[in-house]
Amino acid sequence: MANMNQTDRPPIYLDYSATTPVDIRVAEKMIPYLTEHYGNPASRSHPYGWTAEKAVENAREEVAKLVNADPREIVWTSGATESNNLAIKGAANFYASTKGKHIITIATEHKAVIDAVRELERQGFTATYLEPEPDGLVDLAKFKAAIQPDTVLASVMLVNNEIGVIQDIEAIGNICREAGVIFHVDAAQATGKVKIDLANLPVDLMSFSAHKTYGPKGIGALYVCRKPRIRIEAQMHGGGHERGMRSGTLATHQIVGMGEAFRIAHEEMASENERIRMLRDRLLTGLQDIEETYVNGDLAHRIPHNLNISFNYVEGESLIMAVKGIAVSSGSACTSASLEPSYVLRALGRSDELAHSSIRFSIGRFTTVADVDYTVELMKSKIEKLRELSPLWEMFKDGIDISKVQWAAH
Amino acid sequence: MAYSDKVLDHYENPRNVGSLDKNDPNVGTGMVGAPACGDVMKLMIKVNDNGIIEDAKFKTYGCGSAIASSSLVTEWLKGKTVDEAYAIKNSAIAEELALPPVKIHCSVLAEDAIKAAVADIKAKQSARATV
Ligand SMILES: Cc1ncc(COP(=O)(O)O)c(C=O)c1O
Ligand code: FES
Numbered sequence: 193m194a195n196m197n198q199t200d201r202p203p204i205y206l207d208y209s210a211t212t213p214v215d216i217r218v219a220e221k222m223i224p225y226l227t228e229h230y231g232n233p234a235s236r237s238h239p240y241g242w243t244a245e246k247a248v249e250n251a252r253e254e255v256a257k258l259v260n261a262d263p264r265e266i267v268w269t270s271g272a273t274e275s276n277n278l279a280i281k282g283a284a285n286f287y288a289s290t291k292g293k294h295i296i297t298i299a300t301e302h303k304a305v306i307d308a309v310r311e312l313e314r315q316g317f318t319a320t321y322l323e324p325e326p327d328g329l330v331d332l333a334k335f336k337a338a339i340q341p342d343t344v345l346a347s348v349m350l351v352n353n354e355i356g357v358i359q360d361i362e363a364i365g366n367i368c369r370e371a372g373v374i375f376h377v378d379a380a381q382a383t384g385k386v387k388i389d390l391a392n393l394p395v396d397l398m399s400f401s402a403h404k405t406y407g408p409k410g411i412g413a414l415y416v417c418r419k420p421r422i423r424i425e426a427q428m429h430g431g432g433h434e435r436g437m438r439s440g441t442l443a444t445h446q447i448v449g450m451g452e453a454f455r456i457a458h459e460e461m462a463s464e465n466e467r468i469r470m471l472r473d474r475l476l477t478g479l480q481d482i483e484e485t486y487v488n489g490d491l492a493h494r495i496p497h498n499l500n501i502s503f504n505y506v507e508g509e510s511l512i513m514a515v516k517g518i519a520v521s522s523g524s525a526c527t528s529a530s531l532e533p534s535y536v537l538r539a540l541g542r543s544d545e546l547a548h549s550s551i552r553f554s555i556g557r558f559t560t561v562a563d564v565d566y567t568v569e570l571m572k573s574k575i576e577k578l579r580e581l582s583p584l585w586e587m588f589k590d591g592i593d594i595s596k597v598q599w600a601a602h
Numbered sequence: 603m604a605y606s607d608k609v610l611d612h613y614e615n616p617r618n619v620g621s622l623d624k625n626d627p628n629v630g631t632g633m634v635g636a637p638a639c640g641d642v643m644k645l646m647i648k649v650n651d652n653g654i655i656e657d658a659k660f661k662t663y664g665c666g667s668a669i670a671s672s673s674l675v676t677e678w679l680k681g682k683t684v685d686e687a688y689a690i691k692n693s694a695i696a697e698e699l700a701l702p703p704v705k706i707h708c709s710v711l712a713e714d715a716i717k718a719a720v721a722d723i724k725a726k727q728s729a730r731a732t733v
Contacts, residue, residue: 510666
């Protein structure tokens with residue numbers, strides 16, 4: 193077995209949901225657009241511009257192809273944060289006067305959605321932050337019941353970044369269509385992991401990011417449906433790029449990178465996902481040997497790349513400190529600046545203790561069987577060590593019900 | 603976040619982990635924090651008839667800085683009188699471990715644990731005195 197205290201090599205990367213490395217094939221494709229084909233894609237008067245424009249349009253086709261959309265429906269942005277802001281603020285503002293000023297979203301959305309909606313609330317909109325079921329999924333009847341006569345927009349993510357659950361976007365979209373509600377989907381965590389067929393999905397707006405799918409950081413896209421035609425108000429004004437929806441000189445090399453990353457995802461997704469599912473099952477089986485572990489979020493409706501587990505009676509930050517040989521993230525308050533545990537796990541109704549004790553493992557293209565086996569052994573030994581240190585574990589073993597203890601608040 | 607060498611040392615080689623006999627009249631227990639807040643510290647001290655702390659043990663559920671703070675105070679407590687122990691300030695703990703501002707509350711918890719353990723031993727002793 194490998195040395196568990198190995199510190200002489202970089203940790204094994206198991207944080208692919210935070211970001212992914214740029215695939216070397218992507219990086220190689222990008223480089224000439226920095227040094228050689230550096231023209232501005234908006235320059236119409238010389239070949240430098242034409243070459244750049246052609247590369248941008250090729251990339252647009254690749255992005256469109258992965259999600260079965262028309263290339264004319266793809267608008268370049270700086271990433272999913274910008275796409276979410278553009279979609280939510282852009283559509284809410286455009287349709288407020290005709291449809292109304294109420295927005296529905298889910299309590300477990302990414303901050304880029306939640307905070308965009310909060311900003312609209314400050315501007316006079318009202319909002320419903322729907323709680324998901326304990327398994328992380330949206331209850332369709334509850335969603336339907338949340339729609340009001342003045343609901344203008346709903347925003348529901350396809351794949352959750354913390355727990356990996358997949359929402360039934362088709363069913364939710366159909367409810368929106370029936371009610372005349374604009375439907376936005378944050379798909380930042382979904383590309384290359386679940387099949388997306390926008391030609392047939394009742395979705396009006398969808399956000400993408402390159403860096404979650406082996407492309408570069410700082411580039412993303414927004415799908416804006418043409419049939420039915422969806423309008424949005426620009427949030428960035430200037431040269432009128434991207435048909436006026438998003439001004440700013442296009443970052444050719446970044447766009448080329450996103451195109452290549454999405455092309456590879458399209459080609460390799462089926463086999464890659466099968467391999468990743470095998471790795472995830474191996475990881476899950478190994479970790480479930482450990483007493484008092486709880487998987488957060490539904491396992492069936494979930495991308496295979498994500499495993500979010502709470503190790504009861506062990507605090508997440510101290511666990512992350514103990515497992516320096518792997519790079520993972522935690523829902524513990526102690527790892528965040530806010531001192532609040534994960535709002536996503538709390539929205540599932542998980543106790544604060546379990547939220548504090550959670551670790552997110554996310555697996556990707558370069559994860560190996562050896563990485564998984566090392567991780568299982570490391571977790572087993574470190575959790576045992578930390579539980580020896582834990583007064584809660586001692587109480588649990590003595591048969592004391594911790595939820596019944598009167599704790600001094602502080 | 604980067605940790606100081608002292609935090610890492612206490613975290614990796616925690617001193618005086620464990621429990622003392624809580625029914626021993628010479629043992630005081632302080633349990634502070636709450637699982638919901640992500641930190642619980644249990645500190646036990648054994649005091650001899652001269653009021654000197656002979657032994658100290660801890661168990662902590664919490665971040666690395668909380669574990670290091672409690673490990674450190676078990677070292678500091680041994681040989682001190684209960685009144686000296688009561689006077690230990692969180693700022694001294696934070697300084698010794700070079701805790702960053704966001705981790706100051708972990709040292710506060712350690713100070714609270716000492717105060718709770720001392721209060722417990724004093725309550726036990728006065729209960730005995732009145733018997
Ligand atoms: C679900 C989700 N939405 C949006 C984002 C933000 O994407 P970007 O980093 O491209 O702005 C992320 C990534 O952190 C995410 O996971
Ligand atoms: S116990 Fe939470 S930050 Fe130290």
